[in-house]
Amino acid sequence: MSEHELRVSKIRDGTVIDHVEAGQALNVLAILGIDGSEGFGVSVGMNVPSDRLGRKDIVKVEDRELSQSEVDVLSLIAPEATINIVRDFEVVEKNRVTRPDGVTGVLSCPNRNCITNADEPIETRFDVVADGVRCDYCATILRADIAEHIDV
C-alpha cells in the first residue's frame, strides 16, 4: 500500500476506491448510498497527492463490496478509479473501472418533461456517450452534473 493511501487508516475487510478525481469523494459516497447511518466504517481522503492524477480522493469502506451497477455509475464520475477489494488487511483484487455502454435504473433524468419523470412504471435508461450520458427516452445529455442525478 502506498504512502499516500496510508494517510487514511487501513481497513481489515472491505473496499478501497482509489484514484477518484479530486472533489468527487462525497459523490462516490452518494453513489454507494452511504450517509453514515449504515454503520460501515468509512474513511475519506481528499486532495491527496497522486502521481497519476496530481490530486485525488480515496474512499475506504469497511465490510462492504460494490455491486456492478454501483461500479458502472462510479465509472461515470471517476473514470480513472481503481477498486481494491481488501481481506484481512491485504488487497486481494484490484480492478480499474470501465465505462459501460449504458446504465439502467440508477440516474434520474433532469428533464422534468421526460416521460421517465411522469407517473409511469418505467426504469430510466442512459446511454454512455463521449463525455457524459444520454437519456434513452428524451435524449437529454448529462455531463458535469451526473452525480446530482444519481438514484441508487
Next chain:
Amino acid sequence: MRQDHLITATQLSRDDIEAVLDRARAVADDPAAYADRHAGRVLALCFFEPSTRTRMSFDSAAKRLGMNTIDMGDVDSSSVSKGESLSDTVRVIEGYADALVLRHPSEGAATLAGERVDVPVVNAGDGAGQHPSQTLLDLHTIREDHGLDDLTIGIMGDLKYGRTVHSLAAALTEFDANQHFISPESLRLPRSVRFDLHETGAQIREHEELEPVLDELDVLYVTRIQKERFPDENEYHRVAGEYRIDAETLDSAADDLTVMHPLPRVDEIAPDVDETDHARYFEQAHNGIPVRMALLDTLLENASPDGDEGTEVDR
C-alpha cells in the same frame, strides 16, 4: 424500411426515407390503386394533447387506405383523467387496433409506447422531442422542388422546443445538405440535437439573423416562436418581430427559394408571402396525405407476418 415503429427521425436511413417518399409519389400519382389496400384494418388516434392538422391528416390518410380509425377523444374525458398510465392506455388500445398514432406532451412518450406494444407506433409529436412523420412530408415537399442533395436550407424560429425542427435536422444529415439555423440566442437548438448533428459530421451553422444567409438558401423553413415560452411578453414581441418575413424580406432571396412552415403560423409569415412563388406551406400540409398513406402502408406491411397482407397493388 424494416422497422416496427416510427419514433424518431434519427432511426431513418437515407434508403428508408427514399423508400417512403417513392411510395408517397406513387400514392399521389394513383391514389385509387391504394384505396382498399388496408381495408378492415383499424388505426388508433391517441392524441394526449390538442391537434387538428396532424390528427385529421392521419385520419384522412388511413381512410384513403380503406382503414377505419378510432379516437380516444378529448383527454379530459378519457381514462387518462382517471390517472391511468400511458403504459396501460396503449396496452389496452393495442387490442383494439392494428396501428397506433401517438401525440403526447412528454418527451420520450412514443419510445415508451413502442416498448409496450407490438403493433406499429407512429410518433406524432412527443413534447419538444420529435415529429418524424412531419419530417417525411417536409422532405417530400423539398424533394419535389429541389431534390435532397446539394441543398442549402435555413431553419428559422423556435429551434429549442420545435420538434419538427429536431426531426428535420436529423433526417437531413442523411443527405448532402448545408443547414443554417437562425434563432434568438435563447431558442437555439438544444444540446442533444447539436450533439447528434456534430456526431454525423453535418454541415451546420447557427445565426441570429436571416439576412446574411438568405440569398444562399434553396429552402427557408420557418417555425412559430411560441409566446408561452417567454416569461416576459415584451421580450416575446421584440424577438418575434425580428423573425417575421414578408414579401419584401424575400426580395433578396433566390427566385426558386421555397418557403415552408409546419403550420399553424401566427404572424411569422405575412399573408403577402402567400401570393409569391416562394410559398409552399399549404402544399406542404397537403403532402401529409400521400406521405402518411405511404408510411402507414410501409409499417403495416412490415408488421404483417408474411411481409404483406394488404391488397396487391401494381407498383
